[in-house]
Amino acid sequence: MTTSIKTVSTQPFEGQKPGTSGLRKRVKIFQQPHYTENFIQAILDSIPKSEGGAVGATLVVGGDGRYYLDEVLQVIVKLSAAAGVSKLIVGKDGIVSTPAVSHLIRQRKATGGILLTASHNPGGPDNDFGIKYNMSNGGPAPENVTNQIYEITKTIKEYKTADVPKVDFSQLGTQRAGDLVIEVIDGVTDYIDMLKSIFDFDAIKDFFNSNKNYKVLFDGMNGVTGPYGYRLFVEELGLPESSVMRFKPLPDFGGAHPDPNLTYAHDLVERVNNEGYDFGAASDGDGDRNMIIGGNHAFVTPSDSVAIIAHYAKDAIPYFKKNGVHGLARSMPTSLALDLVAKKQGLEHFEVPTGWKFFGNLMDAKRCSICGEESFGTGSDHIREKDGVWAIMAWISIIAFVNKQSPGSSVHDILQKHYNIYGRNFFSRYDYEDVEGKGADDMVSRLSEKINSGEWIGKSFGGFQVKTMDNFSYNDPIDGSVSNGQGIRIIFEDTSRIVVRLSGTGSQGATVRLYVEKYSSNPAEYANATQEALKPLIDVALELSQLESYTGRKEPTVIT
Structure with missing residues (x-):
């Protein structure tokens, strides 16, 4: 089929550097003439x-349903057809969760994938959009590829676009745009089938059938996993429709912030605590994050969540019974709870920078099976993205397994049992969003000077004696790459830690993340409130960072 291809003159835009998960900007920035086309062309040229x-190439394309998705899908078609791409595999209406895209890339042996999401960032015409590229292993593009994309955006002078009809993504089946084949699929079915190959659905159903009063509530936060949650909990596991809320994807996420934490998922938290639910879970806009809570205000920190999943994996989850657990890994700011599980089970464990792509190399080399980030990301080597619904199913599998041994065990009971085996890593993160960039940079520069001078080493602050300080650097054991400047660490003699880093997931301004962690092996402290237990260390963190002075913020935007 002959297709007219046009070369369009353009010029570079500043700031098209992909962050830890692609390029995220306000919708209005993406709507500028040529802006989106430039970035898509740079992706295609960087494969x-x-x-x-x-x-x-065969590319999987999917997004979280946020505003401006429809327009960008058509841009991808036109530029892909002009670039000689052979096939696009696209979810119905362009909607596929990030974990499901990773699975599809691997299942279909695709060249890669283009994901249209700003993850947990708000959506709508005045909020955020995002684009990122995933590789043939299903994982986010590594730095050498994202750097190549960025270099092209700095010098781009033209892009090529094909004159093809508008594609109807509401219709399942195959369409053509010139020589380009477009297969529109149900983005949910393949993913649910994958979950069935990982978890024992019959054992989970038996648990629910034996515990008719056990109440579950899943919050899709009007993001991409709403249809996945409905299919899973209502249609597959047979729970009542009251077990799911906000399960319809909306372009603006219903005006809410689709980030599954105690602040932004407060509707879920209130319902679980006030309406007698035993288990609550939420996933974010694109489905890669998760939050787990239990009744009576039982909150599972993401750091504890991945540690508990690792502890039970080979007993409660058939996938790990069959394949084993090759190793564990966590991002640097994530608490040391996972390390304790690794040591007890004799497993290799890794500390990597923030960004899921760093886990991919370890997984491909079969040195990591389960991993997690404190930023509500948990996953395993079944795909190469963090996977919110997988983590929720892992927890339901653990609940079913534990209740076989100890009927009536709650989320709170599972937490306390874990602490009695390993001790408790009290952990919290303070987010200061959209702060003035220079102040944030100056704060980090001052802390870097303290590292270089070594003047705090051996000194005590609020009863905590500084053992070491550094700006975390990672040497990848698989490909030998080095990632420097990944976050300021202040480590104390009692293993308590303070971490300060600037986030790469915001769309404007700077986001400062302050992490505090304190370990306790005293059972009398395990039930203590996190903020109460950490208050002395938080005071030290604020004193040493001088965060209020540099950012002007007296209070964080979010505490998790």
């Missing part, structure tokens, strides 16, 4: 030759 390049 590594080792993975076949753009010509003849």
Whole structure:
């Protein structure tokens, strides 16, 4: 089929540097003439030759349903057709969760994927949009590829677009745009089938059938996992429709912030605590994050969540019974709870920078099976993205397993049992969002000077004696790459830690993240409130960072 291809003159835009999860900006920035086209062209030109390049490529395309998705889908079609891409596999209405895209890339042996999401950031015409590229292993593009994308955006002078009809993504089946084949699929079915190959659905159903009064509430936060949650909990597991809330994807997420934490998922938290639910869970806008809570205000920190999943994996989850657990990994700011599980089970464990792509190399080398980030991301080597619904199913599997041994065990009971085996890592994160960038940079520069001078080493602050300080650097054991400047660490003699880092997931301004962690092996303290237990260390963190002075913020935007 002959297709007219047009070369369009353009010029670079500043700031098209992908962060830890692609390019995220306000919708209005993406709507500028040529802005989106420039970035898509840069992605197509950066597909590594080792993975076949753009010509003849098969790409999976999916997004979280946020505002401006429809327009960008058509841009991808036009530029892909002009670039010689062979096939696009696209979710119905363009909607596929990030974990499901990763699975589809691997299942279909695709060249890669283009994900249209700003993850947990708000959506709508005045909020955020995002684009990122995933590789043939299903994981986010590594730094050498994102750096290549950025270099192209700095010098781009033209892009090529094909004159093809508008594609109807509401219709399942195959369409053509010139020589480009577009397969529109149900983005939910393949993913649910994958979950069935990982978890024992019959054992979970038996648990629910034996515990008719056990109440579950899943919050899709009007993001992409709403249909996944409905299919899973209502249609597959047979729970009542009252077990799911906000399960319809909306372009603006219903005006809410689709970030599953105690602040932004407060509707879920209130319902679980006030309406007698035993288990509550939420996922974010694109489905890669999760939050787990139990009745009576039982909150599972993401750091504890991945540790508990690792502890029970080979007993409660068939996938790990069959394949084993090769190793564990966590992001640097995440608490040391996972390390304690690794040591007790004799497993190799890794501390990597923030960003899921760092886990991918370890997984591909079969040195990591379960991993997590304190930023509500948990996953395993079944795909190469964090996976919110997988983590929720892991917890339901653990609840079913534990209740077989100890009927009536709650989320709170599971937490306390874990602490009695390993001790408790009290952990919290303070987020200061959209702060003035220079003040944040100056704060980090001052802390870097303290590292270089070593003047705090050996000194005590609020009863905590500084053992060491650094700006975390990671040497990848698989490919030898080095990632420097990944976050300021202040480590005390009693293993307590303070971490300060600037986030790469915001769309404007700077986000300062302050992490505090304190370990306790005293059972009398395990039931203490987190903020109460950490208050002395939080005071030290604020004193040493001088955060209020540099940012002007007296209170964080979010505490988790």
